[in-house]
Amino acid sequence: xxxxPKRIAGLEINQVEDGFIxxxxxxxxxxxxxxxxxxxxxxxxxxxxxxxIARLLQVAYALTDPPQKExxxxxxxxQDEGLTQ
Amino acid sequence: xxxxDVLSSVDEGRxxxxxxxxxxxxxxxxxxxxxxxxxxxxxxxxxxxxxxxLTNVQVVPIDSTKIRGVPTFQAKFICGTxxxxxxxxGTYFTSINVRNTTDDSLTFTQKxxxxxGSRIISDPTDxxLNPEAGLEINCNGIRSAIGASGSxxxxxxxxxxxxxxxxxxxxxxxxxxxxxx
Numbered sequence: 001x002x003x004x005p006k007r008i009a010g011l012e013i014n015q016v017e018d019g020f021i022x023x024x025x026x027x028x029x030x031x032x033x034x035x036x037x038x039x040x041x042x043x044x045x046x047x048x049x050x051x052x053i054a055r056l057l058q059v060a061y062a063l064t065d066p067p068q069k070e071x072x073x074x075x076x077x078x079q080d081e082g083l084t085q
Numbered sequence: 086x087x088x089x090d091v092l093s094s095v096d097e098g099r100x101x102x103x104x105x106x107x108x109x110x111x112x113x114x115x116x117x118x119x120x121x122x123x124x125x126x127x128x129x130x131x132x133x134x135x136x137x138x139l140t141n142v143q144v145v146p147i148d149s150t151k152i153r154g155v156p157t158f159q160a161k162f163i164c165g166t167x168x169x170x171x172x173x174x175g176t177y178f179t180s181i182n183v184r185n186t187t188d189d190s191l192t193f194t195q196k197x198x199x200x201x202g203s204r205i206i207s208d209p210t211d212x213x214l215n216p217e218a219g220l221e222i223n224c225n226g227i228r229s230a231i232g233a234s235g236s237x238x239x240x241x242x243x244x245x246x247x248x249x250x251x252x253x254x255x256x257x258x259x260x261x262x263x264x265x266x
Contacts, residue, residue, distance in 0.1 A: 031118070
């Protein structure tokens with residue numbers, strides 16, 4: 001996984017009833033993310049490591065512990081889908 | 086560290102969006118469900134539309150209910166082209182995304198029940214998902230299950246059942262796309 005993932009440029013995020021839709025024209029794929037998934041994608045700006053992203057989620061949602069496992073899993077999926085580099 | 090520090094960790098132009106994103110929500114396990122636009126098409130020649138031509142996309146998480154004690158997901162499907170009168174003129178696509186959320190492999194059973202016209206019920210089909218793996222049931226697969234060819238509208242339910250002891254093991258999300266005629 002990239003040390004500090006950075007989302008690719010030009011992604012258009014559209015809110016729908018229960019989450020967010022991102023259309024990726026170069027791959028002709030559509031992605032649905034829930035609000036936590038989109039927040040993680042927003043934190044992928046090339047400056048935050050996976051550990052920092054988990055810590056920021058802990059702060060944002062007042063969690064007891066950083067959700068590192070969940071963050072690592074979705075970062076891997078987001079990278080596999082080519083949404084980050 | 087305060088929530089304001091979270092905002093300072095995102096790009097400046099995105100802070101208003103992130104502020105609204107965090108406000109009033111609680112943590113949910115992050116989720117991404119991805120699918121190919123090509124896979125949504127009833128016919129490959131219809132797969133060439135662009136995002137600007139999409140008139141509506143809806144993502145609907147499907148909850149399980151117990152039917153005769155068996156955890157069951159019932160996802161509505163609408164596939165094909167209609168000129169009315171029961172639906173607006175246009176072409177409708179359904180993509181049902183299924184994910185095994187556990188660390189064990191999981192076998193689920195799928196049936197397709199057509200609610201229009203011939204009211205066909207397909208034979209049950211078993212699918213096995215590796216740990217954390219997912220698959221997509223799209224209009225092509227649904228048509229194949231009920232033996233419907235062409236691009237005429239078909240409607241019904243994809244019914245998914247899982248073993249009782251695995252009642253929390255599956256996540257199901259239906260994605261509905263409509264393109265106006």
